[in-house]
Amino acid sequence: MKKIFYQKSILPGYGLSLGITWLYLSLIVLLPLSTLYIKVFTGSLDEFISAVFSLRALKAYEVSFGLSFVSACINSLFGFLVAWVIVRYKIPFKGFWDALIDLPFALPTAVAGITLTWLYGPQGWIGSFLEAHGFKVVFTPIGIAIAMIFVSFPFAVRTIEPVLKDLDPEVEESARCLGASRWKIFQKVIFPTILPSLLTGFTLSFARSMGEYGSVIFIAGNQPLKTEIAPLLIVMRLEEYDYYGSASISVFLLTVSFVLLLCLNFIQFWNRRYLGTI
Amino acid sequence: MKLKKIFMFSFRFILVFIALCFLVLFLVIPLFVVFYNAFSKGIGMYWGNITREETIEAIFLTLKILIVVLPLNTIFGIACAWYITKYKFRGKKLLLTFLDLPFTVSPVVAGTVFVLLFSVNGLLGGIVEKMNIQIIFAFPGMVLATIFITFPFVARELIPIMEEQGQEMEEAGRMLGARTWQILLKITLPNIRWALFYGMVLCSARCVGEFGAVSVVSGHIRGKTITIPLEVEILYNEYNLVGAFGVASLLCIIGLISLIFRKWIEKRDPQNLYRQIHRYGD
Amino acid sequence: MFIFCLILFLSTLSAFSETIELLNVSYDPTRELYKEINKKFSEKWGKEYGINVNIKMSHGGSGKQARSVLEGLEADVVSLALAYDIDMIAKMRSLLPLDWQKKLPDNSCPYTSTIVFLVRKGNPKNIKSWDDLARADVEVITPNPKTSGGARWCYLACWGYVYRKGGTEQAREFVKKVYKNVPVLDTGARGSTNTFLQGIGDVLLSWENEAFLAMKETQNALEIVPPEVSILAEPPVAVIEKYAEKHKTKEIARAYLEFLYTDEAQEIIVKNHYRCSNPAIFEKYRSEFASIKLFHLEEIYPGGWEEVHKIHFSDGGIFDQIMLERK
Numbered sequence: 110m111k112k113i114f115y116q117k118s119i120l121p122g123y124g125l126s127l128g129i130t131w132l133y134l135s136l137i138v139l140l141p142l143s144t145l146y147i148k149v150f151t152g153s154l155d156e157f158i159s160a161v162f163s164l165r166a167l168k169a170y171e172v173s174f175g176l177s178f179v180s181a182c183i184n185s186l187f188g189f190l191v192a193w194v195i196v197r198y199k200i201p202f203k204g205f206w207d208a209l210i211d212l213p214f215a216l217p218t219a220v221a222g223i224t225l226t227w228l229y230g231p232q233g234w235i236g237s238f239l240e241a242h243g244f245k246v247v248f249t250p251i252g253i254a255i256a257m258i259f260v261s262f263p264f265a266v267r268t269i270e271p272v273l274k275d276l277d278p279e280v281e282e283s284a285r286c287l288g289a290s291r292w293k294i295f296q297k298v299i300f301p302t303i304l305p306s307l308l309t310g311f312t313l314s315f316a317r318s319m320g321e322y323g324s325v326i327f328i329a330g331n332q333p334l335k336t337e338i339a340p341l342l343i344v345m346r347l348e349e350y351d352y353y354g355s356a357s358i359s360v361f362l363l364t365v366s367f368v369l370l371l372c373l374n375f376i377q378f379w380n381r382r383y384l385g386t387i
Numbered sequence: 388m389k390l391k392k393i394f395m396f397s398f399r400f401i402l403v404f405i406a407l408c409f410l411v412l413f414l415v416i417p418l419f420v421v422f423y424n425a426f427s428k429g430i431g432m433y434w435g436n437i438t439r440e441e442t443i444e445a446i447f448l449t450l451k452i453l454i455v456v457l458p459l460n461t462i463f464g465i466a467c468a469w470y471i472t473k474y475k476f477r478g479k480k481l482l483l484t485f486l487d488l489p490f491t492v493s494p495v496v497a498g499t500v501f502v503l504l505f506s507v508n509g510l511l512g513g514i515v516e517k518m519n520i521q522i523i524f525a526f527p528g529m530v531l532a533t534i535f536i537t538f539p540f541v542a543r544e545l546i547p548i549m550e551e552q553g554q555e556m557e558e559a560g561r562m563l564g565a566r567t568w569q570i571l572l573k574i575t576l577p578n579i580r581w582a583l584f585y586g587m588v589l590c591s592a593r594c595v596g597e598f599g600a601v602s603v604v605s606g607h608i609r610g611k612t613i614t615i616p617l618e619v620e621i622l623y624n625e626y627n628l629v630g631a632f633g634v635a636s637l638l639c640i641i642g643l644i645s646l647i648f649r650k651w652i653e654k655r656d657p658q659n660l661y662r663q664i665h666r667y668g669d
Numbered sequence: 670m671f672i673f674c675l676i677l678f679l680s681t682l683s684a685f686s687e688t689i690e691l692l693n694v695s696y697d698p699t700r701e702l703y704k705e706i707n708k709k710f711s712e713k714w715g716k717e718y719g720i721n722v723n724i725k726m727s728h729g730g731s732g733k734q735a736r737s738v739l740e741g742l743e744a745d746v747v748s749l750a751l752a753y754d755i756d757m758i759a760k761m762r763s764l765l766p767l768d769w770q771k772k773l774p775d776n777s778c779p780y781t782s783t784i785v786f787l788v789r790k791g792n793p794k795n796i797k798s799w800d801d802l803a804r805a806d807v808e809v810i811t812p813n814p815k816t817s818g819g820a821r822w823c824y825l826a827c828w829g830y831v832y833r834k835g836g837t838e839q840a841r842e843f844v845k846k847v848y849k850n851v852p853v854l855d856t857g858a859r860g861s862t863n864t865f866l867q868g869i870g871d872v873l874l875s876w877e878n879e880a881f882l883a884m885k886e887t888q889n890a891l892e893i894v895p896p897e898v899s900i901l902a903e904p905p906v907a908v909i910e911k912y913a914e915k916h917k918t919k920e921i922a923r924a925y926l927e928f929l930y931t932d933e934a935q936e937i938i939v940k941n942h943y944r945c946s947n948p949a950i951f952e953k954y955r956s957e958f959a960s961i962k963l964f965h966l967e968e969i970y971p972g973g974w975e976e977v978h979k980i981h982f983s984d985g986g987i988f989d990q991i992m993l994e995r996k
Contacts, residue, residue, distance in 0.1 A: 118554075126467070141501060144500065145500050194402055215646050217619075219635075227420060343499055355503075370491055373487070
């Protein structure tokens, strides 16, 4: 019976590590998350649908998903560019730029929020310049997108960078010898190799942007139907005493997160098959 | 031919230029803004802002949360990494998916979950009230929410390395009659020490900076359930922009230290860090 | 780092001398007021009884704060923006008696305030009265009445202005027009003020005291425009008896609230631009407040907050309808 679940190992501590892992995970993650689902199942299906797909909620998803998509696209593009430049070219202060990319991981989101709001606000450096040209960033969807780009940027770079580093120069050289142009090499050799990691980066950065709260609420203006993001709506529902609504939207977002994680696993699986073994 | 070379050079130049512009615009300037604003009223004012009673209380509380969260997450991280890398069992994939959860779940959902669970009308609210302990709007709730957000950081750093290193050394140790704790202390831990250390640094940085989840479960009581990021928000709401950026600069410094630390480890142990960067790419 | 640890250490040590801790859960714009009041009160008790009173504050939108108390935030004292929120605490969890409002003088309101307009220097959009807020070229900033008490007073002031002249239908049309001009609905009054200070909107509907504070913050880059008519906003205070009993702080919590009615505290209240309840002291500082015709909530809704909530702010109430229609 036991053999089906795990292969016996000579190393001790199986029971202990198993116990700690699952106990901790159950107490901290599984039990709390299951309450969310239990709470939602106390209502009828109609209630659930009207809570999850109310006009305000739909608009909030539109803002959240739409802008996350935009920022994930921009991040993939610039993430690739930055990774390319850092891996391939000689640039001054490479170590500095490289460390800098992780800044959004290290910077608390609230700090990012007030900083970006100030910077792009009417009295900030960039904001005052844009305002003079009739361009408003703070409290508009553009502002939200900027905050999302900021917090999820490292995901895009850090997933592409190692694959670019790993690229075998011999493949490119032999392609060159066979007379392929640079563009052709990029198109046929480089791009297919990094495509899976590009997709991984895209998904991660999308997921992160979608869930982002701390930095966005400062810059969003939080106007229902217009600049209200889905995580904020969860908080608003709580503040309006609407526990069920809050739980329902949480469940919806959580499910989307799970689906994204599955996508990630799938991409990684596909990637392994695609490239053979790495 | 020469023309082509010039073209390639300028193409390269433009790429580098765009990339660096992007980095400056999105990363360097915001970082600079924090310190610029923090010191905009002079260094005396800055010092005054970060040594105010409320700020110190916030720092104190944040450290208290860290002291509870960090050891728990470290123990979990070591156990979990050991469990995942040393044995073959079913459900490993599922477990790894759970470890990715905090990267994709909104922190707000994390906070909401604990409110639904422990508020007076919540699932466990009755029990909690009977036992006369306060969980949400108090220290335990904030610890729980922080753990939810930070639990996989240590494990995530350890798994790739322990996988890489295999288990021959441990097995050899076992053959020679070493006890469990001897294997752990004398063989495994020295091998993974840098990754472990770095995981703890990452976990601490995230723990100190967490805003969304903690904000939902904190009762926002000044001097009691206010962490450093929440203090930043309060100061910001009190029109004290300079103060808010002053406190924010403390968080920035913590963040920068973790970045420098990362570079430092990379130099000592390039192979390991390379592995952990690799994890999403492969 | 060492000095820092030392400070932390000392601050914990000092916490061991005899202290009573009170938690006052309050709404947004009272931050500055209670900072002063608490200091005075602690000094007084320290001197008279040798007891160290440490009053902790929690601020946020009034509705949100009431919710926190309902969910288990153990406040000894609440000082919220409107009676309805405290009623909810009394009704839903009986943490205090239903007739709590009779326990202290003046309906448990040691201070009142009203809603005024705050505009940019020179009043560029020439906003003079409520009617101007409905103009298509004006952007109005006000918080969300669903979460903020101040926003409810704003909404009702706006509503009452037309309702007293014309009735429900007209008022509904008018309020709809005004809320169509609102680009940002923050969760609390303080959030709205911050939004306005960031340069968004032409006019801020604001607590009178908050408006004064914002003027001070911006070194008079803003102007207060008093409307001809506005609502008398009555933010009440109450002891949350069940929690106070649990913490054995009932006496001191009550004394704390009674302190608000003393001349000393009333002076502080006026200085923070609230209209204090003591008529003599208010007369003394009368010139600092604009003369606005104030109407009571009960004049438009005799049933009080219960009725208001049912008609306007419940799910699917008039406010919800307006927000949906304005799209």
